[in-house]
Amino acid sequence: MLRRFITDTGYELEPISVAVMREIDRLAVEETGPNLFQMMENAGRNLAELTLKILSGEWPQSRILVLAGTGGNGGGGLCAGRHLANRGIPVSYCLTDAHALSGVTAWQLKLLVAAGGQEVAPGDPEAGKADIILDAVIGYSLKGAPSGRAKELIEWANALPARKISLDIPSGVDADNGGSPGAYVRADYTLTLAWPKTGLTPEKTGNLWLGDLGIPPSVYGRAGLANYTSPFNHRYLIPLTETPQV
Numbered sequence: 001m002l003r004r005f006i007t008d009t010g011y012e013l014e015p016i017s018v019a020v021m022r023e024i025d026r027l028a029v030e031e032t033g034p035n036l037f038q039m040m041e042n043a044g045r046n047l048a049e050l051t052l053k054i055l056s057g058e059w060p061q062s063r064i065l066v067l068a069g070t071g072g073n074g075g076g077g078l079c080a081g082r083h084l085a086n087r088g089i090p091v092s093y094c095l096t097d098a099h100a101l102s103g104v105t106a107w108q109l110k111l112l113v114a115a116g117g118q119e120v121a122p123g124d125p126e127a128g129k130a131d132i133i134l135d136a137v138i139g140y141s142l143k144g145a146p147s148g149r150a151k152e153l154i155e156w157a158n159a160l161p162a163r164k165i166s167l168d169i170p171s172g173v174d175a176d177n178g179g180s181p182g183a184y185v186r187a188d189y190t191l192t193l194a195w196p197k198t199g200l201t202p203e204k205t206g207n208l209w210l211g212d213l214g215i216p217p218s219v220y221g222r223a224g225l226a227n228y229t230s231p232f233n234h235r236y237l238i239p240l241t242e243t244p245q246v
């Protein structure tokens with residue numbers, strides 16, 4: 001069945017596969033820009049802004065826990081954590097593997113540490129009192145059922161009362177088909193990046209938002225998304241709902 005999303009201004013978006021999303025990212029990173037540093041910064045900045053929007057007036061008294069993997073998804077989560085820590089919000093973070101961070105993700109970690117982010121172990125009782133958990137463990141590069149530390153962090157998050165905001169896709173959910181081969185984060189919100197993917201189903205994403213990564217319109221067309229026009233208008237974050245199935 002043809003699934004479509006619609007913005008609050010009535011703009012309809014047909015979701016794309018991970019392969020098309022990867023090609024959009026590749027063309028941007030390798031040819032037109034934004035490069036990976038810039039895209040990850042845009043992703044994380046959007047995630048920080050959505051977090052502040054969700055917390056609204058309580059943000060100065062809120063505590064944040066960032067769960068980050070070693071890839072691009074992790075980098076976006078660590079970036080969001082830094083923007084929140086910059087505002088004096090206590091931010092703790094837990095990594096799946098501190099020794100395997102990709103270069104850009106390691107750079108975002110350096111920034112979070114410079115802004116006062118505190119590393120915690122999985123299950124840390126203080127960190128468990130967070131008001132918001134940023135789920136940046138796994139994005140669209142999920143390979144099979146989450147295992148090891150990633151699985152541990154997903155299960156820890158699900159056992160905590162904090163509201164969960166997943167970056168791009170709830171960790172453990174397949175961004176193509178929406179399936180979950182194993183553990184996955186029970187997201188209250190999902191901020192998906194650039195364009196919605198076919199694996200985003202409302203029952204797993206919670207409230208769905210779309211964040212702008214600053215990718216030039218021509219890139220979408222070259223990757224196979226015909227007739228692209230920006231859905232963002234004057235904003236960088238827009239809410240998406242699924243159109244009722246006709």
Ligand SMILES: NC(=O)C1=CN([C@@H]2O[C@H](COP(=O)(O)OP(=O)(O)OC[C@H]3O[C@@H](n4cnc5c(N)ncnc54)[C@H](O)[C@@H]3O)[C@@H](O)[C@H]2O)[C@@H](O)CC1
Nearest residue numbers: 025069070071072073139140141143144145146147150168
């Ligand atoms: N690559 C790019 O050009 C961009 C990537 N972005 C973000 O990065 C994500 C894609 O980044 P990557 O391709 O680096 O990969 P991801 O960050 O999606 O996932 C890689 C991480 O997940 C872990 N992982 C995957 N399957 C696992 C399993 N079954 N059990 C345990 N761990 C598992 C890997 O060990 C690694 O830590 C996107 O979803 C998006 O959030 C965006 O910032 C835009 C730009």
Ligand SMILES: [K+]
Nearest residue numbers: 138167169171
């Ligand atoms: K995620």
